[in-house]
Amino acid sequence: MVETPIRFGILGCADIARKLSRAITISPNSTLYAIGSRSLDKAKKFAAENDFPPSAKIYDSYEAVLYDPDVDAVYVPLPTSLHVKWAVLAAEKKKHLLLEKPVALNVAEFDLIIEACEANGVQFMDGTMWMHHPRTVKIKEFLSDSEQFGQLTTVHSIFTNGGDEDFLKNDIRVKPELDGLGALGDIGWYCIRSILWVVDYELPKTVTALRGAILNEAGVILACGSSFEWEDGKTSTFHCSFLSNMTIDITAIGTKGTLHLHDFVIPQEEKTATFSAASKTGFMELAKGWVPLPSQYVVTTDIPQEACMVREFSRLVKSINEGNSKPETVWASISRKTQLVLDAVKESIEKGFQPVQVVA
Known part of the structure; x- marks a missing residue:
């Protein structure tokens, strides 16, 4: 049928x-x-x-x-x-x-x-x-493994994608009347979502935008970053920008393991995606190298994400x-939490990079 x-x-x-x-x-x-x-x-x-x-x-x-x-x-x-x-x-x-x-x-x-x-x-x-790529499921399995990854301590996310002169003058994402959130809304959304995903959508207690945010003449954000803090001591940072070469990274660090992901928003290849995971790593004698080496994983999908x-x-x-x-x-629920944190970052920028409490 x-x-x-x-x-x-x-x-x-x-x-x-x-x-x-x-x-x-x-x-x-x-x-x-x-x-x-x-x-x-x-x-x-x-x-x-x-x-x-x-x-x-x-x-x-x-x-x-x-x-x-x-x-x-x-x-x-x-x-x-x-x-x-x-x-x-x-x-x-x-x-x-x-x-x-x-x-x-x-x-x-x-x-x-x-x-x-x-x-x-x-x-x-x-x-x-x-979020719908099968790689995302595999990564979560590693992050949830208490023996291999341990307890999360910090996570860092970056999405930068440099726009040319025409983009920075004419694209809807730099027009306050169309997409007034600029880089924060367009690509910062992915960074915030990735951090929330790593922490199982636990909202941070405090958001503090990092100094150095860049706005265009119309007041639209072209580049910005922020730090997040949780009550249990976890921390995170993100950076997004329309002014830097394309970089799309997540680094999540636990007490026993580390995750590295270099193309989390759009995989470098449509049907094959990779990530790196290290567990219980240290230096060899005389610091001649690492042991054990990080493992490289490849995840395939029959259809694109x-x-x-x-x-x-x-x-x-x-x-x-x-x-x-x-x-x-x-x-x-996931979208609303992303929006809440995004709002807090924007508010922190507007308040001169002061800490902002995240209230659900």
């Missing part, structure tokens, strides 16, 4: 929507059903260039996608400043919601979105793709639509 795929509509023709269109096509339980743009010609061009099936609906507005009764779910890659309006309307029209990150400009907006999803019984998930994300989201949607389950709330 052939499984009926989840029918996706996409709001807008953002560049990231090209990646998700491909993921929806690759995922075995989803299909591209509709695309909506403020320009019909733009929507037609997008559909033609991204292998939409001939039967796909092409609309000249976002509303038309949401009012189509045959659309099961929508992917929303619009600028963050537009998320509340369109995400809430999508939920009200009973469309399950895959929403690009950062989810909102602040936690108050985030809560409006989740309240709409909960009130209308629709599934929510943000677009943090790396973004298709893994779509597959999992579609599985949840199908179960809800068939009456077998209610929406899975863990994704909203």
Whole structure:
């Protein structure tokens, strides 16, 4: 028996929507059903260039996608400043919601979105793709091994990706009226999420932005960092920047082991991902080298991580639509914690790098 795929509509023709269109096509339980743009010609061009099936609906507005009764779910890659309006309307029209990150400009907006999803019984998930890669599961196994990794002491995360002159002047991510969170929202979101993931989503007690944050003339963050502190003594730092060469690292250090990951957001190869883990390491006699050497692990996947994300989201949607389950709330909880910490970093920057308490 052939499984009926989840029918996706996409709001807008953002560049990231090209990646998700491909993921929806690759995922075995989803299909591209509709695309909506403020320009019909733009929507037609997008559909033609991204292998939409001939039967796909092409609309000249976002509303038309949401009012189509045959659309099961929508992917929303619009600028963050537009998320509340369109995400809430999508939920009200009973469309399950895959929403690009950062989810909102602040936690108050985030809560409006989740309240709409909960009130209308629709599934929510943000677009943090790396969490769905099978490598992520393997790494967590190492971090959870008390014999190999021990107790976590500190974690550090970096995501830098230098933009060219055109990007730094014209991209929506440097425009306060479109994506006012800048680098903090776009790539700092990944750093914050990675730290929370390592600590099993335990919120830090205190967030202190690091001095040296760089803002453009419009006040949008181009580079920043922060330190986090927990009541039990754990610490962490992150750095994100549109002004430095691409680096995408996580280092997690325990009492017995160390994890190194150099491409956590997007693996260097689509279907093969690696990480390094060291346990109970020390120096050889006369410090001639390390013993034992860190182990290199390779994890393969049959489909890319973004298709893994779509597959999992579609599985949840199908179960809800068939009456077998209610929406899975863990994704909203994880996203909200990420948003809370992001808000605290931004507040610390605005307060002259003073410590800010994180309140759930």
